[in-house]
Amino acid sequence: MRILVTGAAGMIGRKLVARLARDGEVAGKPIAALDLHDIVAADLVSIADAETSVFVGDIASPDTVDMLVSRRPDVIFHLAGVVSGEAEANFDLGYRVNLDGTRMLFDAIRLADYRPRVVFTSSIAVFGAPFPDVIPDDFHPTPMTSYGTQKLIGEALLSDYTRRGFMDGIGIRLPTICVRPGKPNKAASGFFSGIIREPLNGQEAILPVPRSVVHTHASPRSAVGFLIRAAGIDGDLVGPRRNLNMPGVGVTVGEQIEALERVAGSNVVSLIREAPDEAVWSIVRNWPTRFEARRARELGFEAETSFDEIVKVYVEEELA
């Protein structure tokens, strides 16, 4: 198997690459080549009997995608992208990377005339309020951000290019990936990870929204699991509807904090400071709450079943 990962230097990308290096195989077949692409240099890994390469370039450049696709990867994990806050702040950048970059990649595949498995990281940001209590798999997408719009367009292209036989795509709509390791970032969703990560690192965390807010999370480990499952799944089993809501743990912020207390104790939890922020709240208010994700579960996509587990994954992977 020849594998390409775009966005390989990103948070999920790194963890995917580590898992691929550990497994040495995808879908039961050994990895013969692993190409890592990002606009910044990804860390090179080594896999026994496999050629691994790092490429630095812009995914929204035809020459770059042509070069990447000319190496004929059997599985392409397309993770490169500009995140939600940045796509909203910088209109041109978001459309260029998330829409044009994705389309260029898909077109290069189409013109290369072979039929690789393409796993595309979409997002629950394709959905917009108002929502039912539990969001069914066939809920209609009405994005309320440019990022969500760009992901929806990527999904539509993926479906059509798959239907026409140019590629064999699977779009996975990731819930919020929590706990995001590393430094706090400015994403409106940042606090969902921050209220767990900062206290576990002995630092104060700000909680800008009411404890009653409900949201769905999966760990970075689960995100990687979804990607690996998507790489190996039989396309016929999925059928023509190629974009799937991923499972996750739907909890209130209060329940997140209770889980943290169970895992790490009340001293840790006391580092969370409530500081209601109307600006954050007005954004988060429009975010999806719980997902049914029935098709994905039936197709073997698995997430944690409690937020305690999500906290423990962070402790194991980042603090051990």
Next chain:
Amino acid sequence: MRILVTGAAGMIGRKLVARLARDGEVAGKPIAALDLHDIVAADLVSIADAETSVFVGDIASPDTVDMLVSRRPDVIFHLAGVVSGEAEANFDLGYRVNLDGTRMLFDAIRLADYRPRVVFTSSIAVFGAPFPDVIPDDFHPTPMTSYGTQKLIGEALLSDYTRRGFMDGIGIRLPTICVRPGKPNKAASGFFSGIIREPLNGQEAILPVPRSVVHTHASPRSAVGFLIRAAGIDGDLVGPRRNLNMPGVGVTVGEQIEALERVAGSNVVSLIREAPDEAVWSIVRNWPTRFEARRARELGFEAETSFDEIVKVYVEEELA
């Protein structure tokens, strides 16, 4: 009011232009300028006290759309497009005209930094089987053609560009427009019009599908009415969900034929010859049947209420 119509030489475009010329106004305001654009020359019309112009060019050319938008039309009817069958047969052409052309137009508007009303003719082809008996307004779009995919992407861009304040868009999802005047064409949907039009013109018509097939239709006159309503509607009344399922008459093919018989007699109906065609049937089988179109009706979009009326519109407009 300055008005731009793209696709002005097309079937709906011509009828829209005739109506604009007749009304001399849009949304209660007199027309000061009417720009007609198409890749073939549209017929020039004259309107008292208005400057009317015909432009020939490719909507998927940045220079063309910049020029059109630099004239700062207050209302833009964006009808230019490649139809379903052609977009399926010619992948590049469909994406270039229906996706790139629409995006270029929207981007020219964004960069011109004013906020015109943009009325975009989307299609029920954004939906894909399986369908419930009556398709609700919030049914999820899963197109099964490249044309439907391109329309869905146009809708997503329209919503996002409207949300960001670059334009004030309304997307109207037209049902099949029937009776389409003129020569038979090769569209899989052609027979829906053909079985009415050909007999009314003394010619034999082929019916390739069972009489039990259900489909939703509106006359070209209603299509123009939708466009005019969309041009004048208060955007705040529509809210953030800017793409609306239009109303129409949901009937079986058998009921279409009964209506024809009531309007034109049994001699006319005897010109319909049943010749089942598995290829056509396999396409039409996946098409939407009936629509609720509740939001559109509440917002004042009106269609015929019986297929008899649809037949009569054709007789009045084309055979009088």
